[in-house]
Every structure is written in structure tokens, then in C-alpha cells.
Amino acid sequence: MAYRKFRADRLFTGRELLGNDHVLITEKDGRIKSIVAIAEAGSDIEELRGILTPGFINCHCHLELSHMKGMIPTATGLIDFVLKVVTQRDFPQEEIFLAMVSAENELLMNGVVAVGDICNNTDSIAAKKNGRLYYHNFIEVSGWNPAIADIRFEKSKSFYDEYAKVFEGKLNASSHSEAGLSMAPHAPYSVSDELWEKIQPYYNGLTTIHNQESAQENELFENGRGEFLRLYNLMKIENTGFVSTHKSSLQSCLSKLSPAKRVILVHNTFTSQNDLEYCINSFHGSDHQHALFFCLCPNANLYIENELPPVELFRKFNCNIVLGTDSLASNHQLSILKEAQTLSKHFPNIPLEEILQWCTSRGAAALGISEQFGSFSAGKKPGINLIESTFVDHLSENARVRKML
Ligand SMILES: [Zn+2]
Incomplete structure (x- = not known):
């Protein structure tokens, strides 16, 4: 698999919060390729709980x-x-x-x-x-x-x-x-x-x-x-x-x-x-x-x-x-x-x-x-974080970061 594909409860692009109907696609080293609708994302999607954000x-x-x-x-x-x-x-x-x-x-x-x-x-x-x-x-x-x-x-x-x-x-x-x-x-x-x-x-x-x-x-x-x-x-x-x-x-x-x-x-x-x-x-x-x-x-x-x-x-x-x-x-x-x-x-x-x-x-x-x-724009390598154990509309006191890439 040449790419990695991430889908979570929410996807924060650096600018806006998208829902779980979008998938983040990156190269293996974390360079951003694109954000696409779930219908176009194909297979091998990593399903995650929480909010994906740039580093x-x-x-x-x-x-x-x-x-x-x-x-x-x-x-x-x-x-x-x-x-x-x-x-x-x-x-x-x-x-x-x-x-x-x-x-x-x-x-x-x-x-x-x-x-x-x-x-x-x-x-x-x-x-x-x-x-x-x-x-x-x-x-x-x-x-x-x-x-x-x-x-x-x-x-x-x-x-x-x-x-x-x-x-x-x-x-x-x-x-x-x-x-x-x-x-x-x-x-x-x-x-x-x-x-x-x-x-x-x-x-x-x-x-x-x-x-x-x-x-x-x-x-x-x-x-x-x-x-x-x-x-x-x-x-x-x-x-x-x-x-x-x-x-x-x-x-x-x-x-x-x-x-x-x-x-x-x-x-x-x-x-x-x-x-x-x-x-x-x-x-x-x-x-x-x-x-x-x-x-x-x-x-x-x-x-x-x-x-x-x-x-x-x-x-x-x-x-x-x-x-x-x-x-x-x-x-x-x-x-x-x-x-x-x-x-x-x-x-x-x-x-x-x-x-x-x-x-x-x-x-x-x-x-x-x-x-x-700072953002998930194509060509950047901003780091990818998953905020886990949080509410999807505000940060819970238990929220924690998992570094994905
Ligand atoms: Zn100081």
C-alpha cells in the first residue's frame, strides 16, 4: 500500500472541522496527499475514534x-x-x-x-x-x-x-x-x-x-x-x-x-x-x-x-x-x-x-x-495527531493526544 488513509469522528484540517464523511490520505512518510469524501477513498482505511488534527x-x-x-x-x-x-x-x-x-x-x-x-x-x-x-x-x-x-x-x-x-x-x-x-x-x-x-x-x-x-x-x-x-x-x-x-x-x-x-x-x-x-x-x-x-x-x-x-x-x-x-x-x-x-x-x-x-x-x-x-494541505508534512477520549464538539478533561505520524 503506497498511501495511508485515516478516518475519524472528525477531521480538523487546520482551518475547519469536517465530519466522519472525509478521509485524510497521506504518503507513508506523512506528506499530505489529499482529503477526499468517503465514497472516493477506496479501501484500507484506518478507522479511528476521536479528532484528527495537524501537528x-x-x-x-x-x-x-x-x-x-x-x-x-x-x-x-x-x-x-x-x-x-x-x-x-x-x-x-x-x-x-x-x-x-x-x-x-x-x-x-x-x-x-x-x-x-x-x-x-x-x-x-x-x-x-x-x-x-x-x-x-x-x-x-x-x-x-x-x-x-x-x-x-x-x-x-x-x-x-x-x-x-x-x-x-x-x-x-x-x-x-x-x-x-x-x-x-x-x-x-x-x-x-x-x-x-x-x-x-x-x-x-x-x-x-x-x-x-x-x-x-x-x-x-x-x-x-x-x-x-x-x-x-x-x-x-x-x-x-x-x-x-x-x-x-x-x-x-x-x-x-x-x-x-x-x-x-x-x-x-x-x-x-x-x-x-x-x-x-x-x-x-x-x-x-x-x-x-x-x-x-x-x-x-x-x-x-x-x-x-x-x-x-x-x-x-x-x-x-x-x-x-x-x-x-x-x-x-x-x-x-x-x-x-x-x-x-x-x-x-x-x-x-x-x-x-x-x-x-x-x-x-x-x-x-x-x-x-499547521494544516492538511497537499504537499505539506505537518504531523498528524489524533485527539482521543474527547467529545467531538468540545475538549473533554480526559482528552489526550496520540501522535499518528
Ligand atoms: Zn517565558
């Missing part, structure tokens, strides 16, 4: 923090979470490597095919160069004190160069790329204007930033007060030059992201309607809907802050929503389905078709890999 896209992860699983208690709030990560992340290299390989196994088992991954060092190269998943590597840059902008930039640039060398010839090359590479500012509260200017030429069309993960981030920019002053103090970070902008953190930094064609804003837990109106009016004009992606990591938000992002607000403004797991330091697992289940549970009005788009085609558009991933 999942995880737009925000930190593979290099996988060894920190379970180390940080839940509900500490962002400030204490950040303090714990920076003071406790150092471990023997061997342990860090083994944790990353096991995290990668978990991503694969959970049907993830591509990852937007934050890198603060070169630790994860050893795991990634095996090519088991597509990675867009975001070299994360931080430095709040303008006086250290040069030092911080040079350090990040050396990591960037190392990734560029390892993945040479495989980077950002449309339909055949095997990895992506960009520099990314860590967060509005951790990057000085001077440093920001240095990294802009290295967005390479796509960047990402942790955005409004806590209410205190807005407080800092709006009135120069709050918990972030405690963070600066404890970490001995120079803050005397900072002048409050009297705007939210997102409105204070959005223009510095605009040299990128696409931006993935991550978390957005405390993004307001006013922020979204500002985004629509000022970011890439009428193209803002193809340029700005709002990556939600609900299980990490529950872990760190015990909060959830205003999902209905993003839907009301037709925002591009995508999903991420964040790291194992702030999540119990690396599963895009689990993120979708959490959203489905807390926001039961969201149609299943829409949530599945966030897991697949939207994520692929955000990472710029729609030519390979």
Missing part, C-alpha cells in the same frame, strides 16, 4: 529550563518567580542536557512539531541539532541599566552567532527551513532603550517578548512604582535613569518592536481593551492582524500568578491567538493540548474549531512556517 505548534517554550521542573512553588507571583529562576537555574551540564532530551520526548509524544524557544545560552543546541523538532530560536536579550548595553549585546550576539553556525544553511529559508533564528527582548521591564536599539537589526522578520505577565509591569511604566522596584533592589539593578511613561508597558514598548514583520506577544495576562485599541491603531497599520500574535500560556499563568488572560477580549478584537507552554519551571507538562483544555474549561464559549486553529495553523503563521506546518 501542534508551541509558540513559547524555554527548553533550557527543563531541569527546573517542580522546583518553584506555585502562585508566588512573577517577581519571586523570576528571582527563583535566576538564582536557582545553575546545574551540572549533564543534568541540564538530560532534562532537555526528556522534555523534547514529551513535546514529541504530545504531538508538538514546532517550537518557538527562548534561549539565554547555548545549552539547548546539543538537543536541538538532532533535528527532531522544528525550532525557532529566540536569543533572549536583557539589561535594564543602559551602561551595560554593549556588554549584554555582545554576550547575546556570541550566542546568536553560535546558533547561526550550527544551523547554517537551514535557517529562515521559507519552505525548506529547518530552524529559525532571531534576537528577542526579554520584557519591557528588563531592556534599556540603548540595548533595544542594538537588537532590532537581528529580529530577522520575527521577534517575541514577554508581555504584561503581571499587573506590576504596568504599574512600573504608568507611575514608576510597585513590586519591580523590589526586584531591581534585590538583584542590584540600577534603575535611577528610568522615567515613567504614564502608559501601560505594552504601549510604552510597541514601537520598538515594529521593525519586525511579525511579533509574538507572550502571556498578555494584564492586557487591556485600551492596549488592544492602541495596537490596532499604531502597529503596522491595517496589517496589524497579520503582524501581531498574542501567545497565551494559561497553565503557566495559573502556576505563577493564579490568573488567566482576558481571552474574550482578544476574540472581540479579532486578535491572532496562538498557544505556548512556557517552561517546565512554570508548568507541569509541555502539552499544547493541555493549554487548549484549560482555555476550553475556563472559557466554554470558544468554539472547538477556533481553539484548534490556535493550536495549529495560527501558530504556524506566527512562526512563519505555514508552508510546512
Whole structure:
């Protein structure tokens, strides 16, 4: 048999949910051939229970923090979470490597095919160069004190160069790329204007930033007060030059992201309607809907802050929503389905078709890999998942992924 044929209770194409009267036909290696009506599909059809979907896209992860699983208690709030990560992340290299390989196994088992991954060092190269998943590597840059902008930039640039060398010839090359590479500012509260200017030429069309993960981030920019002053103090970070902008953190930094064609804003837990109106009016004009992606990591938000992002607000403004797991330091697992289940549970009005788009085609558009991933279009090799033990019109709490190809 040259082809494989799959039929399930429902078939999600990446865009729409079809019924069990359609059959997905692929080559043996998983390359999509077509979707046909059952009457035209012939014999040797694999009959399955559940929902077939393209492979999942995880737009925000930190593979290099996988060894920190379970180390940080839940509900500490962002400030204490950040303090714990920076003071406790150092471990023997061997342990860090083994944790990353096991995290990668978990991503694969959970049907993830591509990852937007934050890198603060070169630790994860050893795991990634095996090519088991597509990675867009975001070299994360931080430095709040303008006086250290040069030092911080040079350090990040050396990591960037190392990734560029390892993945040479495989980077950002449309339909055949095997990895992506960009520099990314860590967060509005951790990057000085001077440093920001240095990294802009290295967005390479796509960047990402942790955005409004806590209410205190807005407080800092709006009135120069709050918990972030405690963070600066404890970490001995120079803050005397900072002048409050009297705007939210997102409105204070959005223009510095605009040299990128696409931006993935991550978390957005405390993004307001006013922020979204500002985004629509000022970011890439009428193209803002193809340029700005709002990556939600609900299980990490529950872990760190015990909060959830205003999902209905993003839907009301037709925002591009995508999903991420964040790291194992702030999540119990690396599963895009689990993120979708959490959203489905807390926001039961969201149609299943829409949530599945966030897991697949939207994520692929955000990472710029729609030519390979995110939908069952002929010629693509997007990975094939079966969501089992679920209702066919919404995700049950017991739903789980079986990776078919
Ligand atoms: Zn993160």
C-alpha cells in the first residue's frame, strides 16, 4: 500500500472541522496527499475514534529550563518567580542536557512539531541539532541599566552567532527551513532603550517578548512604582535613569518592536481593551492582524500568578491567538493540548474549531512556517495527531493526544 488513509469522528484540517464523511490520505512518510469524501477513498482505511488534527505548534517554550521542573512553588507571583529562576537555574551540564532530551520526548509524544524557544545560552543546541523538532530560536536579550548595553549585546550576539553556525544553511529559508533564528527582548521591564536599539537589526522578520505577565509591569511604566522596584533592589539593578511613561508597558514598548514583520506577544495576562485599541491603531497599520500574535500560556499563568488572560477580549478584537507552554519551571507538562483544555474549561464559549486553529495553523503563521506546518494541505508534512477520549464538539478533561505520524 503506497498511501495511508485515516478516518475519524472528525477531521480538523487546520482551518475547519469536517465530519466522519472525509478521509485524510497521506504518503507513508506523512506528506499530505489529499482529503477526499468517503465514497472516493477506496479501501484500507484506518478507522479511528476521536479528532484528527495537524501537528501542534508551541509558540513559547524555554527548553533550557527543563531541569527546573517542580522546583518553584506555585502562585508566588512573577517577581519571586523570576528571582527563583535566576538564582536557582545553575546545574551540572549533564543534568541540564538530560532534562532537555526528556522534555523534547514529551513535546514529541504530545504531538508538538514546532517550537518557538527562548534561549539565554547555548545549552539547548546539543538537543536541538538532532533535528527532531522544528525550532525557532529566540536569543533572549536583557539589561535594564543602559551602561551595560554593549556588554549584554555582545554576550547575546556570541550566542546568536553560535546558533547561526550550527544551523547554517537551514535557517529562515521559507519552505525548506529547518530552524529559525532571531534576537528577542526579554520584557519591557528588563531592556534599556540603548540595548533595544542594538537588537532590532537581528529580529530577522520575527521577534517575541514577554508581555504584561503581571499587573506590576504596568504599574512600573504608568507611575514608576510597585513590586519591580523590589526586584531591581534585590538583584542590584540600577534603575535611577528610568522615567515613567504614564502608559501601560505594552504601549510604552510597541514601537520598538515594529521593525519586525511579525511579533509574538507572550502571556498578555494584564492586557487591556485600551492596549488592544492602541495596537490596532499604531502597529503596522491595517496589517496589524497579520503582524501581531498574542501567545497565551494559561497553565503557566495559573502556576505563577493564579490568573488567566482576558481571552474574550482578544476574540472581540479579532486578535491572532496562538498557544505556548512556557517552561517546565512554570508548568507541569509541555502539552499544547493541555493549554487548549484549560482555555476550553475556563472559557466554554470558544468554539472547538477556533481553539484548534490556535493550536495549529495560527501558530504556524506566527512562526512563519505555514508552508510546512499547521494544516492538511497537499504537499505539506505537518504531523498528524489524533485527539482521543474527547467529545467531538468540545475538549473533554480526559482528552489526550496520540501522535499518528
Ligand atoms: Zn517565558
